Amino acid sequence: xxxxxxxxxxxxxxxxxxxxxxxxxxxxxxxGNDLARLIVEAARNARIAFHNGDILVIAQKVVSxxxxxxxxxxxxxxSPPASQIAAKGRRDPRLVEIILRESRRIVRxxxxxxxxxxxxxVCANAGVDHSNVPGEDVVTLLPCDPDGSARRLAxxxxxxxxxxxxxxxxxxxxxxxxxxxxxxxIGAVGVPVLQDLRGTPDRHSKLLQATILAVxxxxxxxxxxxxxxxxxxxxxxxxxxxxHPTDERATNIIRPAxxxxxx
Amino acid sequence: xxxxxxxxxxxxxxxxxxxxxxxxxxxxxxxGNDLARLIVEAARNARIAFHNGDILVIAQKVVSxxxxxxxxxxxxxxSPPASQIAAKGRRDPRLVEIILRESRRIVRxxxxxxxxxxxxxVCANAGVDHSNVPGEDVVTLLPCDPDGSARRLAxxxxxxxxxxxxxxxxxxxxxxxxxxxxxxxIGAVGVPVLQDLRGTPDRHSKLLQATILAVxxxxxxxxxxxxxxxxxxxxxxxxxxxxHPTDERATNIIRPAxxxxxx
Numbered sequence: 001x002x003x004x005x006x007x008x009x010x011x012x013x014x015x016x017x018x019x020x021x022x023x024x025x026x027x028x029x030x031x032g033n034d035l036a037r038l039i040v041e042a043a044r045n046a047r048i049a050f051h052n053g054d055i056l057v058i059a060q061k062v063v064s065x066x067x068x069x070x071x072x073x074x075x076x077x078x079s080p081p082a083s084q085i086a087a088k089g090r091r092d093p094r095l096v097e098i099i100l101r102e103s104r105r106i107v108r109x110x111x112x113x114x115x116x117x118x119x120x121x122v123c124a125n126a127g128v129d130h131s132n133v134p135g136e137d138v139v140t141l142l143p144c145d146p147d148g149s150a151r152r153l154a155x156x157x158x159x160x161x162x163x164x165x166x167x168x169x170x171x172x173x174x175x176x177x178x179x180x181x182x183x184x185x186i187g188a189v190g191v192p193v194l195q196d197l198r199g200t201p202d203r204h205s206k207l208l209q210a211t212i213l214a215v216x217x218x219x220x221x222x223x224x225x226x227x228x229x230x231x232x233x234x235x236x237x238x239x240x241x242x243x244h245p246t247d248e249r250a251t252n253i254i255r256p257a258x259x260x261x262x263x
Numbered sequence: 264x265x266x267x268x269x270x271x272x273x274x275x276x277x278x279x280x281x282x283x284x285x286x287x288x289x290x291x292x293x294x295g296n297d298l299a300r301l302i303v304e305a306a307r308n309a310r311i312a313f314h315n316g317d318i319l320v321i322a323q324k325v326v327s328x329x330x331x332x333x334x335x336x337x338x339x340x341x342s343p344p345a346s347q348i349a350a351k352g353r354r355d356p357r358l359v360e361i362i363l364r365e366s367r368r369i370v371r372x373x374x375x376x377x378x379x380x381x382x383x384x385v386c387a388n389a390g391v392d393h394s395n396v397p398g399e400d401v402v403t404l405l406p407c408d409p410d411g412s413a414r415r416l417a418x419x420x421x422x423x424x425x426x427x428x429x430x431x432x433x434x435x436x437x438x439x440x441x442x443x444x445x446x447x448x449i450g451a452v453g454v455p456v457l458q459d460l461r462g463t464p465d466r467h468s469k470l471l472q473a474t475i476l477a478v479x480x481x482x483x484x485x486x487x488x489x490x491x492x493x494x495x496x497x498x499x500x501x502x503x504x505x506x507h508p509t510d511e512r513a514t515n516i517i518r519p520a521x522x523x524x525x526x
Contacts (some may be wrong), residue, residue, distance in 0.1 A: 018280040018488055028466075057509035086462040131474065132465045172476070174440055177385040178447070178516050180457045180477025182484065196445045202395045203291075203495045211394065213435070213487070214443025221445065225281055225474070225504055232466045241488055253441050 021048055023056075024198040028134065031068035035111025035148035039235055048237060050163040055191055055241060056153075059225030059234035060171040061132050061140055063149050063187075069141040071098055071134070085109060094260045095128065095139065102126035112174075117142060120254040121186060123173045130175055132232075135253055144170065146187025147249040154189045165189030166245065170227075183224025185216035188250035192216070192243050215243075216250055278352075279503055283346065284488045286319075288496035291397065294331035299464035300420025302498055310351060311500060313426040318454055320446075320486030323434040323499035324395055324403055326412050332404040333396070334361055348372060358391065365389035365404055375437075383517040384449060386436045387438060395495075406432065409450025410512040412477060417452045428509065429453030433483040433490075446487025449477035455479070455506050478506075481514055 026042045029035060039058070043050060050056075064070070078086065078093035082100050086093035089110060096113065103115035103126050111126045119142070121127070127142035143149045150167040156261075157165055169187030174180070185193065197211040223236035289305045290299060302321070306313060313319075327333070341349065341356035345363050349356035352373060359376065363369075366378035366389045375387045382405070384390070390405035406412045413430040420428055432450030437443070448456065460474040486499035 017285070018283040018483070018485075019282070022280070101291045105428070110268075131469065132467065134470075136469070142293050159429060164385070167484075172474075175518075177518050178390040178477060178480065179518050180475045180480065180516060182445075182477045182480050204395065204397050204434075206394065206396075207400070212443045213491075214438075214445050217441065217443065217445050218487045221481040222283070222488060225478070225485060228476075235387075253443060255440055255442050 009203055015148065018238065018240040020222055020226045020235040021239060022233045023048060024233060026062070027063045028171065029065040031065065031070065034156070035062060035066040035067045036153050037160060040160045050161050051158065051239065052162070052164045053240040055166045055219060056154065056235045057168045057170050057220055057238060058148070059227055060127070060142060060169055060186060062234040063143050063169055064140040065155050067143055067149065070138050071141060071142055073137050073139065078110040085113070088094065089113065098139065099126045102128060105152055117252060119146070129172055139167065142171065144185065145179060147189065147251055150189040164227060168220055170223060182212050183220045185220045185250045188216050188248065190245050191219065193248040193250055193252050203248060214253060216253060272302065281503040283485055283489045284500040284502060285496045286311060286406055286500060287496060289325070289497060292325045292328040294328065295332060295334065297331045297419070298325060298329040299416050301422045303420060303446050311386055313424050313428055314464045314502065315427045316448055318429045318431060318482060318501040320431045320433050320483055320499045320501060321416065323390070323409070323432055323449060323463065324434055324464040324488055325497040327408050329401040330412065333401050334404060336400050336402065339497060348376070353378065361402065362389045362391050380513060382409070386395060390434055405434065410452065410514055413450040431483055433486060435487065436479050441495065446481045446483045446490065448516065451479050451511065454482065454517050456513055458509040477516060479516060
């Protein structure tokens with residue numbers, strides 16, 4: 001596990017609040033839009049000035065739209081395997097076909113189609129989604145390389161503002177043992193992803209034994225409180241969280257196959 | 264699933280930041296301490312005045328200590344099953360004995376001992392933990408009834424401050440497909456636990472289909488950013504998150520047996 005983890009990636013000064021600031025007023029995003037520029041403009045209009053060290057959590061949906069990761073269902077010819085799976089679950093075979101194309105393994109077919117995506121994420125429907133997309137016929141796919149998307153967006157924002165911000169690309173995933181979705185990190189740059197506290201002393205000077213915190217997922221979840229699902233707030237600034245910048249990729253958070261509890 | 268879910272449990276006013284405020288200066292908590300009073304006093308010393316609607320996220324560890332949910336390993340006689348499991352994993356048989364007593368089912372023995380607790384939570388070691396406890400020989404157990412603990416703490420704080428706050432009791436749990444721990448809700452009062460958005464319109468007036476947000480877990484995760492693990496900040500105030508108070512219990516978030524993806 002050690003290879004995936006940055007030791008003591010972050011440290012907070014106690015007593016200082018963390019703020020979760022919504023970036024409102026972003027327009028509907030279309031393929032080819034310069035998302036970094038639109039975010040900077042929306043922030044300016046909302047009187048939010050970016051600071052070095054700010055963490056921007058950006059919903060996958062707007063990243064996918066800007067990158068043209070949209071598919072029209074009517075353009076899809078379902079394969080026989082997709083049609084079979086669709087028939088068993090009363091699903092749209094074209095949607096299942098898209099999900100299979102985005103996947104390298106089916107984890108489970110019922111009650112929801114859970115797959116491992118080409119990135120390695122285990123999630124429902126490979127992240128293929130109908131919601132917050134204009135038109136009944138169009139679905140969004142996850143970005144091809146969400147860590148790369150995060151890097152490009154951070155670089156674009158830096159060019160426009162001269163500020164060094166960290167970026168997390170987030171999506172809402174379900175969990176096997178707990179109901180409901182939580183916002184998690186699928187792409188990241190600049191921010192600790194996993195914070196390894198093993199070997200650091202606790203309050204009583206005992207060394208912590210099994211504590212690796214999924215910091216990027218907690219940052220994404222915090223932003224999820226601000227984003228909601230229906231309110232059109234796809235960008236949240238997290239301010240006041242102290243950390244050491246890292247080069248970790250969000251894909252580091254994927255549990256390696258040999259440690260997967262259910263493979 | 265519907266029985267577990269409060270429809271549209273919360274609603275945020277867009278554009279307003281959420282603040283995560285650490286309550287510093289809490290003393291080491293001992294069995295029998297009036298935790299509500301100690302939290303109110305620490306907040307006063309830190310110049311934090313509670314407001315109606317504030318959400319207090321309280322780490323399980325201090326609740327367990329106040330409730331006397333501590334066990335001395337040297338007082339434990341391991342049973343034969345505990346000794347067998349311990350021998351296979353090179354674990355302390357007394358610790359395994361305590362974990363088994365806190366569990367109603369073993370989900371997995373390797374690489375970590377994952378169980379279903381008597382509450383129904385699926386987690387490593389039944390939440391039994393060495394860290395941030397004085398003495399090498401003592402471990403903490405989860406509260407017997409974390410929802411009840413949350414209710415009592417909210418009532419105690421209301422009596423002392425005349426303010427109606429929501430309370431979440433949190434602990435850090437692992438996940439099968441993703442590395443690292445995140446802070447989750449194991450007890451709650453007053454706050455939405457699952458927010459059901461199914462049937463509400465998205466930005467494009469399409470009805471959301473499969474969106475139930477695990478709000479209490481996202482609130483706990485946000486607080487986890489402030490708590491850290493080594494810094495002695497077991498209480499965080501979340502301010503600015505708008506919601507309708509509910510009677511939901513955090514145990515509602517446990518996936519029912521017939522929907523569990525791996526039972």
